[in-house]
Amino acid sequence: MPEQAIEAFDAVDIIRTKRDKGELSTAQIDWLIDAYTREYVGNEQMAALAMAILLNGMSRREIKDMTLAMIASGERMDFSGLGKRTVDKHSTGGVGDKITLPLMPLVASFGVAVPQLSGRGLGHTGGTLDKLESIPGWRANLTNDEMFAQLRDIGGVICAAGTGLAPADKRLYALRDVTGTVEAIPLIASSIMSKKIAEGTEALVLDVKFGSGAFMTDYAKAEELARTMVELGRDAGVATSALLTDMNVPLGRAIGNANEVQESFDVLAGGGPADIVELTVALAREMLSLVGQPDADVEEALKDGRAMDVWRKTVIAQGGDPDAALPTARESHTVTAEADGVLVRQEALPFGIAAWRLGAGRARATDPVLHASGIELHAKPGDTVAAGQPLFTLSADDDARFDRALDALDGAFEIAPPGTSFERGPLVANRIG
Template structure:
């Protein structure tokens, strides 16, 4: 270990007291704590007390940086120097229906950029990228470092599980946080995510930080705080980093469930798919390619012209999968129609991320839900509803396009759900830690010289006053709908560059 400190150098109780009393820990103290805990010299009870102190009192920027570096030093670091091309990665904090990695990785890789996407399993109410891809027959998530490097060299992209050698201290600490009520500590979230991403060795990183009822961070201010902390860590480590705040108050796309989301991702790669999934994919691709030195890349042409689809097929084949194989589809559905006419203006994402009783997403990858009634459209008792599929699965072709079937397929939730975007104009401001021709510097807020805009092809169409078709037994409500947009408009910086 490059940053290890003798076990007897400090006392765990003194370190805990310092943070409990809102003191600032030194680099040596943090190095010792992480090293000693990883090697078993600090008890779980003591580390749990430390995590709770961090949750309650927070950490300074230097402390978060030192904690992240100590976690990185607990394991190996990957290097991509021999690839001969720039590397860029994306990380999402997760949400309901978030399948953006699937179309995004091949889209960016089709421009000659290496995309080493180390992904994980489902957590809580959010689906895991690896779980989704394992619905493709033959596809495998576990690759050796040599296999990953060869695939990046020949195909340009890879989606696989992170090796056990990357930041093992974080793996141990995360398991402890999960059972001690300290998962929500922003310094620990930031160091957990960024320790693995920095150890991965990528040149640049785009962060999709989600907020809302379907995300782990419900409050936008806490999401903004997390985004700032992670961009700071990327900056300090020399990794060009951008963070976008995106809305997860409504599910992303029209499909939820492993095979369903793969199918929808293929629709996007074929030039179709739901508008919100397409727009967010394009926006993140522009960010990634800008950090990789291609700010003028025509991502829409690559998506619509089939270049990204070709890369997708190559990635799936390289990892043992068959891109033309049939995907699982539920054989049984239970359809419930809206009980009255109205206009859909609100939906809550969280219930859609929870599996129906008795249905396991991994055991039955074709299960979960599908909907095709856009928010803001009229619902009638004969058209819009939902269906919860059974656990038995059949197979269907993976390349079918999304269509407006008129049914809403989902698990039991309190509001009818549909896509959160109707191709309305959106704009986004993002934090940047540097550009390909400018070394990263301290984060001072928004970079007013590099605005990012995403404009849709058609204007918004939404009613001024709409009624929500209520769940049976609930009182009808009337509200003014918000502008449907999946990306948050951030405030303009002042003359000094501060947000």
Template structure:
């Protein structure tokens, strides 16, 4: 960390005027902000300058390393296993971590999935798993190591000691309109992942209606920035650009997404969830030095399911317990026969959030049984009167606002009007 003192106002002016910050300046700024010497108002001005004027690759690397240096780092070398992690930029119905972690871990590599909670329309992995009675998200470092050694995989909350500068800056970006700044997104995600100490990392970077970055060109820029950061820091990193224009799978929520993940581990589940799980598992295992793993076989044989059950038990959960079911449901039926032309991810995500599946503030509770189950996907033929989707909530008063969010989000027409999307996995970036 730089001992040289700088003036934050000079640094803001430099960035405002399209200048480049030095390593010493960035180190000082992040340290001073973490300690409270640089104020939120000053960091907000800097975040806006970065949003408007960008940062070069060396600046983004320095920013990421400074955020890592603000806290503790982890090291899994003592495990004697290769560690590989996956990070998704989030979306609607994105439950891939749940089947993916046990699938990859079943091949003898260690998968430390430090995950987060949902905010807004994107669901959090920890919220989904907390639908399972007894399961706990918070583990000590000792418990995490023991579980990685004995079972091979863990999904848990990241400790508060990892990149505390990021936690502070993330909260500030959220209230100052600077969330979309690619240097800040990339350094936020990668500071935590590099501090976590994984040897290899696969990024699932989404684009489309339900994605954090809707534009594929922006998503590609973000993916390349993060891949460069990882590789510069000595973490073998690659990314898949994946389509989040439509919801992933048939379940959107918490408990119902766990149910769907278990179907995938049992050798079934929706085709798109299976496809993405397999694509990411192959990518992770290739980076971990097992390029010819029989991923499909591990799903079909129950090998991945066995690991799932061990992981859930290791964290206090009962893999056989009944998952919560909502008290009330509301079914929406097709008004005509034809083909389901569209099903936009973002409105469905917002509707599930309004049903109680998500939170508006970090402190809000989540209703684990709330959500949406789709009975048809875009491109499917439907007949008048058949169920299109079911809304679930504990309070029926929530249905009206959820249905408002879905106005114009789906349409039925003639087969000739249907426009298919491109492939689910659009590109690989390394």
């Protein structure tokens, strides 16, 4: 019988240290992540540690060590052979957040490579891959060779991340979701940044959201997360900055999958909702500035069709038909204004939950997504409305879904008396970096 290897540390000692507000050494963190990846450290032990981290935090050095250890658990990609500068964007997620779709082709139209390794939605936040799978034939899973070829030839790609990037994070991410430790800033920061650094991009812009529909509802916590991630990126040699953006109100007018793809198409065609255009342009400027093009005229690239050309090429390269009709729902239900006035409140989270209940999202990772389900907003905060005017329309293939969706929206919007003044704060509240 082979002799069992002697482990360098004991998981229980590490848990006790963090439980008692102590600081873990680099060697302890390296061992822990390696041992968890090879399943020597069990989920119950990692769950206890995650809760201790949530309650007691980690130092800047500990978070850096955790991030580097998770990167070391898998492969690292290298885009240096492309002959182009590379820049990526990561959003912490929200309601109606389809910005990646118009942003990737817009930035790629300036001759840089944009490797958007994206994910799927869970709960009220939509997933970029789910949205794009509304396009007939489009596929999310590409080999590394296919991804590199598309970046070289077209300039941009949106696809699923390979299983080899930060495998330790994949285990820990799933565990956090079921142990009430999702909100731990050290774990969020190391999770996001381990994948982005392992991805090998030269520059990274973070869209960190705050408000009702955001992962971090509190602005101060969102700012702390943004600063932590910017520091992690810079420590790893990645040019990194962050925009703090308002997610109290849904982004754009479409919430769902197919309808968000259509809205993205409208933006690339030179139209679309003002807030989607504003944030797309702000992020594009930030991304291009990090790779040496601070004066790029991104608005012109939306207007003159350059960004649309890249979009169409990437859809075709991934098996999709950019001219195909998108799925539409069989049933719809429109909610109208009960009185004349000014729409002064439209909370993002309840609208996200309503879209989820219509089938646009999933409760479990294995659930299917109904691409035609969703919500169209006919009015946004600040708009004057008349009694009987449509406020929003719910869509689904089964009208039995409407009641639960409407329950989620009870009290989620408010119409004030005519003449009420309304002023919303800026969409981009701050820049860090």
